[in-house]
Structures are given as C-alpha cells and as structure tokens.
Amino acid sequence: MTDNAPKAGPTPPADDPLAPLSLPSPLHRIHHPLLDARDVRLWCKRDDLIHPTLSGNKWRKLKYHLERARSQGKTHILSFGGAYSNHIHALAAAGFRLGLRTTGIIRGEAATVSNATLSAARGWGMDLVFVDRQSYRRRQDPDWLARFEDEDTLIVPEGGSSPLAIPGVAELVTELPFSPDLWVLPCASGGTLAGLIAGKRERERILAIAVLKGGGFLHDEVCRLHPAAATTQGWHIALDHHDGGYARFSQALWQWVQDFSAQTGLPLEPIYSGKAMWGLFRELDAGRIPRGSEVVFIHTGGMQGLAGLREQGRL
Numbered sequence: 001m002t003d004n005a006p007k008a009g010p011t012p013p014a015d016d017p018l019a020p021l022s023l024p025s026p027l028h029r030i031h032h033p034l035l036d037a038r039d040v041r042l043w044c045k046r047d048d049l050i051h052p053t054l055s056g057n058k059w060r061k062l063k064y065h066l067e068r069a070r071s072q073g074k075t076h077i078l079s080f081g082g083a084y085s086n087h088i089h090a091l092a093a094a095g096f097r098l099g100l101r102t103t104g105i106i107r108g109e110a111a112t113v114s115n116a117t118l119s120a121a122r123g124w125g126m127d128l129v130f131v132d133r134q135s136y137r138r139r140q141d142p143d144w145l146a147r148f149e150d151e152d153t154l155i156v157p158e159g160g161s162s163p164l165a166i167p168g169v170a171e172l173v174t175e176l177p178f179s180p181d182l183w184v185l186p187c188a189s190g191g192t193l194a195g196l197i198a199g200k201r202e203r204e205r206i207l208a209i210a211v212l213k214g215g216g217f218l219h220d221e222v223c224r225l226h227p228a229a230a231t232t233q234g235w236h237i238a239l240d241h242h243d244g245g246y247a248r249f250s251q252a253l254w255q256w257v258q259d260f261s262a263q264t265g266l267p268l269e270p271i272y273s274g275k276a277m278w279g280l281f282r283e284l285d286a287g288r289i290p291r292g293s294e295v296v297f298i299h300t301g302g303m304q305g306l307a308g309l310r311e312q313g314r315l
C-alpha cells in the first residue's frame with residue numbers, strides 16, 4: 001500500500017480505515033493476446049479497489065457480520081487468522097472504523113511473527129493473542145473460546161467464512177451491468193465462492209481456482225456454508241492450479257504474474273489473485289474456456305499481503 005504513486009491534490013493516507021468505500025467496485029476490461037486468439041472477452045471486477053484497507057472479498061464477507069454486531073449491540077468482534085491474514089487486517093480496520101473492539105487470535109509465536117500486517121492491525125487497536133498450532137486447532141471449541149469472549153462478543157470464523165458471509169458476496173453480482181457467461185475467482189475457504197453461487201443468475205457459470213493443495217473438501221464446505229449450492233448447477237472448483245499449496249508459488253508463477261501485470265496494468269499478488277489469473281490462463285491455453293465467452297474475473301483484493309512477502313524476502 002505504501003508504493004502507490006503519489007497523486008496530485010489531497011488524498012487520504014493510503015491505509016486510512018476511515019477512507020470512503022468505493023461501491024460498486026469498478027469493472028475493467030483486460031486485453032491480452034491469448035484472449036484475442038481464443039475469442040474470449042475478459043473483465044476484472046476490481047474489488048481490490050473497494051477500499052485501501054477493507055479491500056476485496058474480506059469486506060464483502062464482513063459486511064453482514066458487522067451488521068449483526070450492530071443489531072445485537074455487540075461491541076467486540078473476535079476472529080482468527082495466520083500472521084499475514086488479509087481477514088485479520090480487514091477486521092482490524094473495520095473495528096477501528098466502526099468503534100468496535102477487536103481481538104485477533106493469531107496462529108504463531110509473538111516473538112517470531114512481527115510483520116506489516118500485524119503492525120497495522122495493532123495500530124488500529126486490535127488485541128492480538130498468539131497461540132500455538134495445537135491451541136489454534138481448538139478455535140471452534142466453545143470451551144476453549146470462552147476465555148476470550150463475554151456477552152458483548154461476536155465471533156467471526158476464520159477468513160470471515162460463515163453463512164453470514166453469503167449475502168454480502170452475493171450482492172457483487174447485482175453490481176454488474178451485464179450477465180457474463182463465466183465468473184472466475186480464487187478459492188481458499190470457500191466462503192466467497194458460496195456467496196457467488198447464491199448470487200449468480202441461473203445461466204452463469206463459475207470457475208473457482210483452488211489456491212491450496214488438497215481442495216477436495218471445498219465442495220462440501222461450500223454446500224455447508226450455502227446449502228442451496230448442492231442443487232445449483234454451473235459451478236466447478238479447479239484443484240490443479242495450486243502450484244505447490246497455500247501461500248506457496250513457484251518462481252515461474254511469480255514471473256508470469258509480474259509479466260501479466262506489466263502487460264495489462266492489473267496489479268496482482270501471487271497467493272490469491274495472481275494464482276487464480278494464472279489458473280484461468282492455463283485453462284484458456286488448454287482450450288477449456290469456450291470461444292466467444294464473456295468472462296468476469298473477481299479481483300478479491302489482498303494486495304496488503306505483498307508487503308509481508310517482501311519482508312520475508314520471497315519476492
């Protein structure tokens with residue numbers, strides 16, 4: 001977020017949680033020789049531009065959780081994530097924005113995980129509680145959770161993926177001025193996909209690119225989050241574009257992402273949006289996207305993660 005080119009005139013600080021939300025998010029046409037060769041038209045739904053800190057799918061998934069907190073008079077939101085979690089980052093900013101206390105249960109040791117994501121979250125007033133992996137696995141166990149909550153607490157599951165995430169994501173579909181043949185998006189916990197299935201029109205298809213290895217569980221998880229998905233046609237999760245697993249990526253993928261960004265002007269990161277775009281172009285290359293298709297790729301945000309990857313020397 002810090003390497004945005006400075007613009008003329010007064011602009012809010014790049015990471016200001018109080019900046020206004022830009023909704024509906026912009027839709028940008030993407031041009032690329034392979035798209036022309038395959039007679040496919042591609043647009044990007046720029047949810048990464050919704051807000052500098054509350055970006056992407058994390059904002060959409062949080063929206064009705066925040067509503068619920070307000071309607072139930074909860075003043076404290078508790079959630080979970082890894083040390084570079086986009087969800088933790090967005091929740092901390094949302095709490096700051098709305099005057100809600102937030103707690104992030106973070107997988108890892110405080111001494112070993114200090115990074116830009118967590119510093120920002122702390123700066124917005126989030127209480128960070130570091131737990132080891134074994135404890136973290138108990139994050140759905142009410143007995144374990146009891147020590148962190150009181151009657152004013154709303155618990156939001158990891159990644160913000162709960163049935164409450166569904167309507168917020170489904171709204172995205174209504175922002176589009178036309179009905180695409182195909183939606184494409186990255187998929188990790190399945191919450192965003194579940195919301196898109198809930199919102200899509202019957203004729204529209206969805207290709208979700210699993211960004212993690214062993215995504216066989218995702219189909220059932222999507223149906224748990226949104227039971228009507230089980231009887232909804234036209235969605236598919238591609239499991240073979242994970243490139244090594246969650247938050248892993250090859251040098252080849254990162255190079256492809258950088259070249260693609262330079263060519264198209266679309267900023268991407270390698271964990272979600274870049275990996276999903278790479279997956280889409282592999283599908284395109286393999287001839288698996290029908291000619292004549294109008295495709296909308298959802299940029300789910302997460303650009304804050306680049307800072308962490310740079311800090312770790314991975315880019």
Ligand SMILES: *Cc1c(COP(=O)(O)O)cnc(C)c1O
Nearest residue numbers: 188189190191192272300301302
């Ligand atoms: C969390 C996240 C995803 C994955 O969304 P799920 O709802 O967990 O499948 C995709 N893109 C970005 C940028 C994310 O932060």
